[in-house]
Amino acid sequence: MxxxxxxxxxxxxxxxxxxxxxxxxxxxxxxxxxxxxxxxLWRPPLQSRWQYQLEGNPKYASTGGINVDICTVPQTGGACVKPTVFDIDLYVDGDVAGDNTTVNTAAVKAIHARGAKAICYIDAGSIEDYRPDYKQFADWHKANGNSLLGKPFSAEFPNERWANINNDKGQRDFLLKMMAARVDKCARAGFDGVEFDVVNAHEEGKPVTGWTVSAATQLTYNKALAAMAHAKGLSVALKNDLSQAAELVSSFDYAVNEECFQYDECSELNVFVKAGKPVFQVEYETAPGSFCAKANKLNFNSIKKSADYSLKDQPYKPCR
Incomplete structure (x- = not known):
């Protein structure tokens, strides 16, 4: 059999x-x-320069809206440098493709043609209403006592809602089935890895998410996501969830972190560096002069992006 x-x-x-x-x-x-x-499985070196571009630029329509030739002088100075890792959305930006259903194989091919690797961005812990599979989430939510979609993610992102990863009504079973379908698309498109976003509901609590999620439940969900990615031939990033980094480092291949310097919580990520696994780190509001020296000392792969939290190709400032 x-x-x-x-x-x-x-x-x-x-x-x-x-x-x-x-x-x-x-x-x-x-x-x-x-x-x-x-x-x-692709497992990136500890020192791997990355770019985080989730919003497409019509200027680069031929490469799926991704600026694959970006070259910027790092904070340490010298000649301009290019990323070796691109973290991009599974789909081409609607402003580039004219729809929300075009998988970004064009960008993946262009990234590979330049000798770089591509990480596939998927939101696994909140449900965005502009995704092509959104109706399946909404229909399941309605058919199962409004038990899946929680509060809006934030004032800045009102078009996504926190997912309930508990399983009292089969929510987690359903979510994993839907995530598996998304990861299949990543694999078929030729991506090398996957980033599952919003996998730290247990840290936020019911007042923020609308659901009571225990640390144990979060671990169960996150480990299932990691195993899923590996089973489909993709390496996998732990996104944020710093309080469980030590428990999850063995299940994940690298970390993606936002703003640990701003909130003075970067020490939690040292377990990845000690394990020889890279930390891909981004700051938005903090100036490179305030965090890059610290990032380089910690052996993080840190970059500065826009203070308005947009993730376009520019601005882009790698620390090294």
């Missing part, structure tokens, strides 16, 4: 969450036994 057949039977008998977890475990075991799947 093939792995595919086993997985299909598992979905029928055990439910999608357990099936995904079992399939991921099988893939992990196979990798450890044969060495093939594990060797195929």
């Amino acid at each position: 093939s792995l595919f057949t086993v997985t299909v039977l598992a979905v029928t008998m055990l439910g999608p969450y357990q099936a995904v977890a079992n399939a991921a475990t099988t893939a992990s075991t196979t990798a450890e036994t044969t060495g093939t799947a594990s060797a195929a």
